[in-house]
Amino acid sequence: MNITVHRPEELTASLRAAWHETMENSPDYQNPFLAPEFTLGVARHRGRAQVAVLREGGEPVGFFPFERGPFGVGRAIGIGLSDCQALVHRPGVTWDTQELLRACDLAVFEFDHLIEEQKPFSRYITGTFASPVQDLKDGGHDSYPEWLKATYPGQARTTLKKERRLTRNVGEMRFVYDERDPKILRQLMRWKSAQYRRTGRMDRFARPWIVNLVDQLATVREPHFTGVLSVVYAGDRPVAAHFGPTSRTVFAGWFTAYDPEFSYYSPGLMMHLRMAEAAGRHGIRVIDWGRGEKEYKDWLKTRELRVAEGFATRAHPMAAAHRLWRRPVRGLRNTVLAHPALRTRADRILKTVGSLRGQS
Missing domain, CATH: 3.40.630 (Aminopeptidase)
Incomplete structure (x- = not known):
């Protein structure tokens, strides 16, 4: 497996076409957040985006968009905005996550809406969550x-x-x-x-x-x-x-x-x-409403997908430090969201804060 890393704007028309073709090859990758246009938009306005291109026999077979921060801390492209994250690849292609992180010069890769299909990342998952969809x-x-x-x-x-x-x-x-x-x-x-x-x-x-x-x-x-x-x-x-x-x-x-x-x-x-x-x-044919508890999502959904959050890491001091900092925050948030009584109480507190903010 040959892996090269590019700025999104450096991708040639043929590479973007190969990315589009890869999306078409599997229903797992047809979400628009996985399209090169979303990565290009984030790159234009945020400036940290990169794309790893995976090749076999000289042919592009996978595309891994990410944002690279200081000290080798990587995050899924548009994290916090994107409701679907993945390494978009041709059917049957697999990869070694440690090799991928080294090629991207990443100590850690953080994700929060990774699609279920991404088996090479499975050992790094810290939680999975329902993501309601509506079939049309x-x-x-x-x-x-x-x-x-x-x-x-x-x-x-x-x-x-x-x-x-x-x-x-x-x-x-x-x-x-x-x-x-x-x-x-x-x-x-x-x-x-x-x-x-x-x-x-x-x-x-x-x-x-x-x-x-x-x-x-x-x-x-x-x-x-x-x-x-x-x-x-x-x-x-x-x-x-x-x-x-x-x-x-x-x-x-x-x-x-x-x-x-x-x-x-x-x-x-x-x-x-x-x-x-x-x-x-x-x-x-599908509306993907994204991860999160909302009454209207429960009412409209016809089924649920599963998305994952976690941290893919390699041996590096920054990886351990990042996990120690981020994982407790995520754990506390997920505990609150998983329990209706805690979630209702948290919503009430947030609305009180919002009301006070509006009066100031």
Whole structure:
């Protein structure tokens, strides 16, 4: 196995084409977060990204995107934002993890959404978690109400009633699957920032590089990666929005937010249902909602994937130090998330912090 390391922008058109072809060869790798376009976007706005290219007989057979920090500490590309991580490879290809880390000059490689298929990393996994997905079918329904009644009969009546009420009280309810207006994307970011603050979470959109990354990804229109902004309107007023990338067959659920003024109408759920129906008509077969406990994910999912977190290491002082620093933090967080009572209490504390923050 020959391994070379490149900056993402150095990848030739033929290498990017080989990466795309490798994605197509397995359903495990068709998530848009595994596409070279996502790695190129992170590289453009964060500057730490690299790609290891694995070759056999001179032919590229695998692609390993990562971010390299000081002292040989490596992390999965876009960690904290990406809901799917992997070394993307041709069927039947395997690798030696120690050889990979040496070639990449890494003492440690940290991941938190590694797909289950990555067997050479299995000895380094510290935990696995459910990642809900929603299987879609273009069932040939003539209308959204018909699709909704066939797919979610228990919720169809209430949801359609709320849509009619929104139309009557505010303005005609309409849905745009692929909105191109950048002002709406910025509105989504403002809603999401406000939501993060209300709930005491870290505001991702307070970080300029994330804002710039999302702005840029929204302009990408490639077969294996397209940024899609979906919006529910009442008249000309945006009520809810979602932005996430798609590949040919997979839609990655990413950023969802709505105007709190219209919470009575359940605009977030309204948008997710509209989005699922429209995505099916556009050839999408799976929505990957990503790891994490959310009521709407449990309601929408048709099955679950498994993703892993952990630290692949080699003999190096920095590897031991990094594990000692990071593993207890992850363990405490996962303990809280795994127990409903602790999770509810933590959410309550975070919302109190958010409320106090809003008053300051």
